Amino acid sequence: MAESIVEKIKKASKGLRGTLKESLSDEHTGAIRESDQALIKFHGMYMQDDRDRRDERAEKKLERAFSYMIRLRLPGGLLNAQQWRALHEVSEEYSSPVIKITTRQTIQLHGILKHNIKPTIKDFDTVKLDSIAACGDVNRNVIVSAHPRFSAIHEQIFLYAEKLSKLLLPKTNAYYEIWLDKTKISAEEEKDELYQDRYFPRKFKIAIAIPPYNDVDVFTNDVGIVAIIENNELIGFNVAAGGGMGMTHGNAATYPQLATVLGFVKKDDLLKVVYEIATTQRDFGNREDRKLARLKYTIDRLGIDAFKKEVEARSGISFQPEKKYELTIRHDEYGWHQNHEGLFYYTAFVETGRVCDDENVQFKKAFYEIARSGKAQFRFTCNQNIIVSDIKPGDKYEIEAILKKYGVIKTTEAASKVRRNAVACVALNTCPLALAEAQRYLPSLIDKIEILLNKYRLNDEELSIRMTGCPNGCGRPYAAEIGFVGTAYGKYNVYLGADALGKRLNKIYKENLDEAEILSSLDKLFKDFSADKNANEPFGDYVLRKQIV
Ligand code: SRM
Numbered sequence: 001m002a003e004s005i006v007e008k009i010k011k012a013s014k015g016l017r018g019t020l021k022e023s024l025s026d027e028h029t030g031a032i033r034e035s036d037q038a039l040i041k042f043h044g045m046y047m048q049d050d051r052d053r054r055d056e057r058a059e060k061k062l063e064r065a066f067s068y069m070i071r072l073r074l075p076g077g078l079l080n081a082q083q084w085r086a087l088h089e090v091s092e093e094y095s096s097p098v099i100k101i102t103t104r105q106t107i108q109l110h111g112i113l114k115h116n117i118k119p120t121i122k123d124f125d126t127v128k129l130d131s132i133a134a135c136g137d138v139n140r141n142v143i144v145s146a147h148p149r150f151s152a153i154h155e156q157i158f159l160y161a162e163k164l165s166k167l168l169l170p171k172t173n174a175y176y177e178i179w180l181d182k183t184k185i186s187a188e189e190e191k192d193e194l195y196q197d198r199y200f201p202r203k204f205k206i207a208i209a210i211p212p213y214n215d216v217d218v219f220t221n222d223v224g225i226v227a228i229i230e231n232n233e234l235i236g237f238n239v240a241a242g243g244g245m246g247m248t249h250g251n252a253a254t255y256p257q258l259a260t261v262l263g264f265v266k267k268d269d270l271l272k273v274v275y276e277i278a279t280t281q282r283d284f285g286n287r288e289d290r291k292l293a294r295l296k297y298t299i300d301r302l303g304i305d306a307f308k309k310e311v312e313a314r315s316g317i318s319f320q321p322e323k324k325y326e327l328t329i330r331h332d333e334y335g336w337h338q339n340h341e342g343l344f345y346y347t348a349f350v351e352t353g354r355v356c357d358d359e360n361v362q363f364k365k366a367f368y369e370i371a372r373s374g375k376a377q378f379r380f381t382c383n384q385n386i387i388v389s390d391i392k393p394g395d396k397y398e399i400e401a402i403l404k405k406y407g408v409i410k411t412t413e414a415a416s417k418v419r420r421n422a423v424a425c426v427a428l429n430t431c432p433l434a435l436a437e438a439q440r441y442l443p444s445l446i447d448k449i450e451i452l453l454n455k456y457r458l459n460d461e462e463l464s465i466r467m468t469g470c471p472n473g474c475g476r477p478y479a480a481e482i483g484f485v486g487t488a489y490g491k492y493n494v495y496l497g498a499d500a501l502g503k504r505l506n507k508i509y510k511e512n513l514d515e516a517e518i519l520s521s522l523d524k525l526f527k528d529f530s531a532d533k534n535a536n537e538p539f540g541d542y543v544l545r546k547q548i549v
């Protein structure tokens, strides 16, 4: 098989520059050239179109309503007050108004027209935000358990996200030249030892979990790192490799998988080991078939022992046996909490991560007012929520009053457990790969699921439900106790039986169900569960015990 087309585009791109400048200045179309559509991803952007308007535009013989999504690179998911202000203002001026919190602890803005990309990037740059490598065949946003400054160790671990992100950034200055009009420093292309001219064969994702929290779903990442803390000291990390969610309906060669633990490394060895995992994937990954190019397939092809040996040989570091740790919680802990320095933080429930204003809750107004006060920072969780954090005791009353005024506290407190734990990907109307709705539909499905849970007195279950509009798995549905994966408009495959903590994947239960079929299946399952469950038995475990999947 020959190298894939994307491989050719990368190599010919002159350090990810391609013809992006020419594409941008072409006023005849809202689109950019096809090869640039692949390259713009490495700059943290996607060309999309409004899928709700495709028919109407086609009838009028107009080109599709093209626009761009920009995703920020935000290791560890932290924005200061000034940065939130800038983000809010950009979202009012250049993009659709919704600020979308992603499942990887960062934010996306959608609907940016071609001529507004540069002003958007410039405004972000003034507050030291960028979107470099937020997408593309590179290391993506490094995520880390979101509990803010839970302890001094948390702060220490949080810095590793930043260090890993920096270590694995592409060296090209293309971003600065194209979007920020910086002059080219030299006619020569920058040397990039890690990425060379071919980058990785596919996206590459890293997560750091800080036990007992697994809010990052650590084992669903290419590299899953678990911080090992002994006697209140960070001694190092267990490192796992080869996790990933994506699969393709009808292609048995593709599958979701949890990462396998390679072993323990001392904290000073972490960067070297992760770097060499990345180079091994760079050199051994499949460059012909992008569907089989993620690290999980490379490891399965080489065998875990051979892969581990290769990483050890390259890094000169031997993995020690895995150290013990315990994961006990994956969902966010809502409401007020205080950190080790006495600063307060409030974890707000933002349904499907959509920060916007409606008649019930005005998230945007609330967070903007808080940002303008300069008295808090903003942290994102991988469950698509927001933590208003680092609030001095003397400022808590003022921040609380703002959260109350705009309905944030009421919304958070009123949401049922099942709703608060639910995750949905973007899907329609912007995602080109969506086969079905997800974020626009899940909230109304949860309304009906809540009725069923009430019926069987199961409202207190910390049930995890996740929905995606296609099998790519952006909402990590295969790690949910109940996963809905879109197959066609209004139809979903239903997966059951993952554990509640992200240590076991679910299995297919039924295919292509519409809403009525989903609800009648759940009605029966919940009825039996309420009658037969053991004390404290989570739904996912019950489903396996009863061999329902
Ligand atoms: Fe994703 C592609 C949205 C997290 C697996 N993902 C896409 C694209 C860019 C569609 C495209 O290629 O054109 C989606 C853009 C939709 C839109 O309109 O915004 C998209 N993915 C998202 C986000 C925004 C979902 C969300 O609602 O939060 C998440 C952004 C994360 C971030 O900030 O970086 C997002 N995507 C994930 C995750 C979850 C994770 O990383 O923890 C996964 C599963 C884990 C994994 O990577 O295996 C994920 N996205 C994919 C895949 C399948 C990859 C594969 O190995 O097969 C695709 C398709 C692809 O790459 O070809 C994809």
Ligand code: SF4
Pocket: 425, 426, 427, 428, 431, 432, 433, 434, 435, 438, 468, 469, 470, 471, 472, 473, 474, 475
């Ligand atoms: Fe789009 Fe599919 Fe990802 Fe949902 S899971 S955002 S539909 S690619």
